[in-house]
Amino acid sequence: MTTPHAQQQYQVRFGWGLRGAAAISPGAHIVVWVDALASDDAPDPLSIAGPAAIVAGTPGNAAAVARYVLDRQAELGDRAVVAVVAAGTDDGRYCVEDQLAAGAVIDALGEAGIDYTSPEAAAASAAYLSLCGAMRHLLSASVAGQALIAARGREPIDAAIEASSRPELRVLREFSPPA
Numbered sequence: 396m397t398t399p400h401a402q403q404q405y406q407v408r409f410g411w412g413l414r415g416a417a418a419i420s421p422g423a424h425i426v427v428w429v430d431a432l433a434s435d436d437a438p439d440p441l442s443i444a445g446p447a448a449i450v451a452g453t454p455g456n457a458a459a460v461a462r463y464v465l466d467r468q469a470e471l472g473d474r475a476v477v478a479v480v481a482a483g484t485d486d487g488r489y490c491v492e493d494q495l496a497a498g499a500v501i502d503a504l505g506e507a508g509i510d511y512t513s514p515e516a517a518a519a520s521a522a523y524l525s526l527c528g529a530m531r532h533l534l535s536a537s538v539a540g541q542a543l544i545a546a547r548g549r550e551p552i553d554a555a556i557e558a559s560s561r562p563e564l565r566v567l568r569e570f571s572p573p574a
Contacts, residue, residue: 402513406474407504409497409516412483413438420445423478424467424570427452427460427500430482431492432539432555438485440567448570452479454496454523454530457503459564464509467570477504479516484539491537495530496559498523531556 400418402408408419420426420443428440429452440449448467452460468475479500481493498519501512505520512520526533534540535552543551 402515405513405516406476406511407501407509407516408476408478408513409501409519410478410480411489412480412485412487413442414487416440416443416478416480419478419480420447422476423447424471424475425450425464425477427477427479427497428482428567429453429480429493429497429500431490431496431534431559432543432552433558438482440480440482443480446571447478447568448566449568451565451567452497452500453559453561454499454527455558455560456562456564457499458507459562460500461503461507461509463564463566464504465507468509474511475509477509479504479519481519490539492534492539494519495523495526495533499527499530534559 397403402419410416410419424447426443426447426449428449464475464477479497481497483490483493501516501520502523534556540552
């Protein structure tokens, strides 16, 4: 039996952390893991169960993620189902920077024509579109950004901003269909 939390009727789904990933990844071909600050207290995306490929998503590589999804769709000969997961913290707390970065990925998927999105995914995309001009500032001004600066200084934030602008796709795990 499916639950509404699974968002199974949608091609593009959105959730938070490992619990969200567990809810929305069944039936997904690709999980896009979004951790804007790549914090030490974020959960490990490789612990996500199932055969789905796992790729790292950022505002900088959002177009590359969309191309990857389109390529998987061509291989499947059918819609590729995508679960976009904002990492949040290991205790499940909300991180605005992860929501906005996930929204960038969801927006790029829509631009590529992969736009049958859940309301949750649509809201993340809308938040990104409203605030994309302030992304650099929001990374350092967010609760997580301020905590990182207090703990380690400005350098990790600057490195995260630079890393999130890189266009390269990082595949953390390839799709492995069940035997």
